[in-house]
Amino acid sequence: MNGQKIRITQQEFDQFCQFLEQACGILLAKHKQYLVESRLSKILIDGQFDSLGQLVVTLERPGNSLLKEEVINAMTTNETLWFRDIHPYEILKDKLLPELAEKQAGTQRLKVWSAACSTGQEPYSISMIIDEFKEQNPAAFRLGEEIIATDISTRVLEQARLAEYEMLALGRGLSQDRLKKFFVPGKHDGWSLLPKIKKRVTFREMNLLGAYTGIGPCDIVFCRNVLIYFSSERKREILTKIHKTLKPGGYLLLGASESIGELNNLFEMVHCRPGIIYKAK
Numbered sequence: 162m163n164g165q166k167i168r169i170t171q172q173e174f175d176q177f178c179q180f181l182e183q184a185c186g187i188l189l190a191k192h193k194q195y196l197v198e199s200r201l202s203k204i205l206i207d208g209q210f211d212s213l214g215q216l217v218v219t220l221e222r223p224g225n226s227l228l229k230e231e232v233i234n235a236m237t238t239n240e241t242l243w244f245r246d247i248h249p250y251e252i253l254k255d256k257l258l259p260e261l262a263e264k265q266a267g268t269q270r271l272k273v274w275s276a277a278c279s280t281g282q283e284p285y286s287i288s289m290i291i292d293e294f295k296e297q298n299p300a301a302f303r304l305g306e307e308i309i310a311t312d313i314s315t316r317v318l319e320q321a322r323l324a325e326y327e328m329l330a331l332g333r334g335l336s337q338d339r340l341k342k343f344f345v346p347g348k349h350d351g352w353s354l355l356p357k358i359k360k361r362v363t364f365r366e367m368n369l370l371g372a373y374t375g376i377g378p379c380d381i382v383f384c385r386n387v388l389i390y391f392s393s394e395r396k397r398e399i400l401t402k403i404h405k406t407l408k409p410g411g412y413l414l415l416g417a418s419e420s421i422g423e424l425n426n427l428f429e430m431v432h433c434r435p436g437i438i439y440k441a442k
Contacts, residue, residue: 281324285354
């Protein structure tokens with residue numbers, strides 16, 4: 162490509178949308194052509210592809226896993242906040258952790274899955290809540306706690322594992338009290354998360370359309386603000402597989418605009434006022 166601005170045809174856009182949905186389930190709206198142009202322009206220029214169509218043909222050939230990973234990284238939306246929407250974390254602290262601490266009575270390890278964890282804010286927020294709960298209930302979860310955090314994007318997982326954040330990122334949902342309590346000054350004007358919060362979390366690359374090997378059985382699954390990017394069929398597929406990772410009576414937390422759809426045979430709706438969560442049958 163000679164110029165820095167790419168132009169894609171409708172046919173090329175449709176072909177790419179089909180590839181992206183098959184690769185990772187992301188469903189691009191018809192008006193998102195500008196998004197493809199802006200996010201893939203560097204890959205097209207650096208790879209000297211003449212068109213988006215040529216890129217798609219290359220992606221569909223065997224032996225291009227690194228290029229495929231690069232494209233998925235570029236197209237994945239990684240909008241995230243600390244304690245996003247706050248009420249799921251209040252439900253976790255005030256309802257779920259007390260219930261599970263009493264139910265398990267020191268006989269089981271607490272296991273939480275944070276799906277589509279992005280740069281780590283969600284699983285680390287969960288770890289902070291667990292820490293605050295254990296301060297008030299020192300005998301809870303004597304066998305420990307484990308948070309598995311997964312994402313399809315290798316780029317954001319690298320950032321998440323570092324657990325170092327700039328002040329701008331920390332200002333998005335994190336209170337000053339929690340900043341002082343759980344972080345210490347780090348490198349390059351950033352802040353580093355305390356090891357006791359970090360050590361609960363294990364990060365893994367995972368495609369929600371693939372196998373969920375080694376994830377369950379879980380007490381709680383956070384799968385928030387990611388199902389909105391999938392088709393109805395894909396959502397059912399993902400929710401059915403999530404249900405299999407949950408212990409009977411385990412809990413699923415979705416985003417505010419998401420629901421289980423018609424899967425009432427798998428989940429029971431629980432009203433928490435505010436907020437709705439789902440209990441595995």
